[in-house]
Amino acid sequence: xxIQGKAFVLGDDIDTDQIxxxxxxxxxxxxxxxxxFYGRYALSGVPDVQSGLPAGNIPFTREDEFESxxxxxxxxxxxGCGSSREHAPFAxxxxxxxxxxxxxxARIFYRNAVDGGFVVPYETDVKLNDKxxxxxxxxxxxxxxYLFNVTTGDEFQLKGLGDVAEIIDAGGxxxxxxxxxxx
Amino acid sequence: xxxxxxxxxxxxxxxxxxxxxxxxxxxDVLLTHDVCGPPAIGIFKKQFGENAKVWDKDKLVIIPDxxxxxxxxxxxxxxxxxxxxAKEQDLPHxxxxxxxxxxxxxxxxxxxxxxxxxxxILFGTDSHTCTAGAxxxxxxxxxxxxxxxxxxxxxxxxxxxxxxxxxxxxxxxxYIMAKDLILQIIGDIGVDGATYRAMEFAGDGxxxxxxEGRMTLTNMVIEAGGKNGVIEPDDVTxxxxxxxxxxxxxxLFNSPDAKYHSVRVYKSQDLEPMVAKPHSPDNKATVTxxxxxxxxxxxxxxxxxxxxxxxxxxxxxxxGHQVHVETYVVPATTQIANELYTEKVNGRTLIDIxxxxxxxxGRASCAACLGGPSDTFGRLQSDEICISTTNRNFPGRMGSxxxxxxxxxxxxxxxSAITGVITDPRDYLPVETTV
Numbered sequence: 001x002x003i004q005g006k007a008f009v010l011g012d013d014i015d016t017d018q019i020x021x022x023x024x025x026x027x028x029x030x031x032x033x034x035x036x037f038y039g040r041y042a043l044s045g046v047p048d049v050q051s052g053l054p055a056g057n058i059p060f061t062r063e064d065e066f067e068s069x070x071x072x073x074x075x076x077x078x079x080g081c082g083s084s085r086e087h088a089p090f091a092x093x094x095x096x097x098x099x100x101x102x103x104x105x106a107r108i109f110y111r112n113a114v115d116g117g118f119v120v121p122y123e124t125d126v127k128l129n130d131k132x133x134x135x136x137x138x139x140x141x142x143x144x145x146y147l148f149n150v151t152t153g154d155e156f157q158l159k160g161l162g163d164v165a166e167i168i169d170a171g172g173x174x175x176x177x178x179x180x181x182x183x
Numbered sequence: 184x185x186x187x188x189x190x191x192x193x194x195x196x197x198x199x200x201x202x203x204x205x206x207x208x209x210x211d212v213l214l215t216h217d218v219c220g221p222p223a224i225g226i227f228k229k230q231f232g233e234n235a236k237v238w239d240k241d242k243l244v245i246i247p248d249x250x251x252x253x254x255x256x257x258x259x260x261x262x263x264x265x266x267x268x269a270k271e272q273d274l275p276h277x278x279x280x281x282x283x284x285x286x287x288x289x290x291x292x293x294x295x296x297x298x299x300x301x302x303x304i305l306f307g308t309d310s311h312t313c314t315a316g317a318x319x320x321x322x323x324x325x326x327x328x329x330x331x332x333x334x335x336x337x338x339x340x341x342x343x344x345x346x347x348x349x350x351x352x353x354x355x356x357x358y359i360m361a362k363d364l365i366l367q368i369i370g371d372i373g374v375d376g377a378t379y380r381a382m383e384f385a386g387d388g389x390x391x392x393x394x395e396g397r398m399t400l401t402n403m404v405i406e407a408g409g410k411n412g413v414i415e416p417d418d419v420t421x422x423x424x425x426x427x428x429x430x431x432x433x434x435l436f437n438s439p440d441a442k443y444h445s446v447r448v449y450k451s452q453d454l455e456p457m458v459a460k461p462h463s464p465d466n467k468a469t470v471t472x473x474x475x476x477x478x479x480x481x482x483x484x485x486x487x488x489x490x491x492x493x494x495x496x497x498x499x500x501x502x503g504h505q506v507h508v509e510t511y512v513v514p515a516t517t518q519i520a521n522e523l524y525t526e527k528v529n530g531r532t533l534i535d536i537x538x539x540x541x542x543x544x545g546r547a548s549c550a551a552c553l554g555g556p557s558d559t560f561g562r563l564q565s566d567e568i569c570i571s572t573t574n575r576n577f578p579g580r581m582g583s584x585x586x587x588x589x590x591x592x593x594x595x596x597x598x599s600a601i602t603g604v605i606t607d608p609r610d611y612l613p614v615e616t617t618v
Contacts, residue, residue, distance in 0.1 A: 013374055013463060015577040022218075022553040023582075026250065026257035029222040029327075030229075034257070045579045078375040081408060082577060083553070084310040085219065086326030106408055107379050108310060112326035163205065173332055174230050183230075183336060 005071020015082030018045035080109020089118035117172030214307035226331035238337035287516035287547030297428030319416030345444035351388030361399035370467025378408035481600035484513030488572025507603035511561035
């Protein structure tokens with residue numbers, strides 16, 4: 001299985017208030033007419049100059065749109081720090097993102113991304129947010145764990161997903177628990 | 184085993200739990216609020232059925248606190264969802280908006296109502312659920328999906344964390360508050376310095392603190408990435424808890440052979456009043472280094488900085504002065520809001536001191552700590568420079584991403600409010616206490 005699309009590049013310590021600012025946490029996560037606003041405002045809290053590196057000033061979701069042009073988020077350390085709002089990985093998914101590739105994650109974001117089945121949180125041993133540019137076409141091979149940058153020809157091995165691969169493959173904690181006859 | 188390892192082991196029905204183990208634990212209390220409660224309820228119903236009942240209605244606590252005093256129709260609709268669910272499930276621990284039961288900020292209301300019991304396991308749909316670790320409870324924040332899972336099953340999987348220990352030796356100087364200690368620690372280890380780990384606070388400097396001071400420490404472990412914060416329960420803990428609940432307590436303590444990831448020792452006497460500069464809680468500086476920095480606003484409130492002792496501290500400094508920047512005072516809970524009218528400093532009530540100094544007094548809730556809807560009391564709407572007793576200063580946290588937020592203790596915020604620039608609280612505290 002492959003995740004393919006354009007990369008959106010960010011720095012370190014992207015907290016959940018930057019991923020989805022608190023004023024937008026009022027919309028229903030079920031009602032389609034309301035939930036699309038999570039896509040509209042995903043990553044809208046990132047300061048403009050740090051949004052879409054290295055150039056900056058690139059919105060993740062364009063003004064008045066509800067879906068992003070970007071599929072894979074590339075970030076530095078401690079992605080998703082701050083509040084426990086599950087609306088954060090949810091907003092990225094609603095916007096159309098399918099994977100995040102970061103050096104490290106804050107614990108609750110990582111867990112929410114996995115247990116809710118929203119986006120696949122890959123970790124890397126090396127810093128990638130200075131090697132990939134916003135707008136580069138990238139492909140992640142879920143089977144081999146390689147990220148291929150189509151634009152530059154570079155290839156990077158991502159860290160294995162470990163214990164949580166089973167939950168991600170199932171689609172989330174409930175689906176996993178059903179497979180295991182736990183609920 | 185460490186206290187955290189023992190808490191998790193017992194809740195999993197095991198005699199041993201080692202860091203890295205993935206185990207399923209039984210949950211004693213699940214906390215939720217108006218932002219994450221409605222989506223958690225939605226997932227619960229989707230997964231367990233429209234007519235499903237929660238696993239144990241006595242163990243689910245719902246405290247609306249985030250977006251209360253707003254005209255935002257979506258936010259108000261979310262309170263309606265909580266109210267409906269509480270009625271449908273016949274929940275005894277729902278604290279409805281607009282009634283005498285309304286509490287305010289969940290992490291301060293939870294102890295007031297006796298839900299922070301040593302030895303127990305608490306999960307909450309809010310990252311500052313870690314506050315309750317001050318009572319020797321295992322307490323951590325989770326998302327909506329995990330909360331829905333607990334609502335249906337009473338269980339959750341957790342990875343047992345390693346424990347980092349932070350010891351404060353000797354009496355804390357009178358001009359230093361718990362906020363200075365935790366800002367020092369976060370500055371030392373960074374905003375991801377404790378990721379996936381427990382943070383334990385110990386030493387006579389910590390154990391001489393009252394529960395509110397201890398809660399300020401554990402509240403902000405999440406700002407270092409910590410999974411939970413914890414303090415061994417003692418007489419201070421038991422006295423507090425026993426005044427608020429009759430429930431039998433089963434406290435746990437560290438074993439003598441407990442193994443730690445690391446131990447850091449601080450000499451309390453060496454501590455300085457601290458700030459976290461914009462835009463990260465680990466961007467530390469001493470007040471001395473940044474004093475004179477111009478401000479446009481001061482804010483005293485939240486689960487970490489809106490407790491009664493925080494207002495008493497601020498009032499000691501503000502009494503007899505006028506504030507020179509807009510200063511917002513937001514009590515965490517209804518109980519604290521009432522105590523502002525009865526608690527006195529220098530013979531004057533806190534409300535007299537704050538109102539007389541020109542502060543704006545808000546109603547109990549999370550208010551501008553996390554920005555919130557555009558009509559939120561105290562929200563930073565543009566390029567304000569605010570000094571705040573809250574716990575986070577990432578870009579846009581208190582509203583506008585053009586704003587700048589300095590985090591500091593209630594003493595430092597109060598001293599800065601009356602001068603309009605960052606000010607050392609020692610300049611305004613009685614001379615004999617500044618050593």
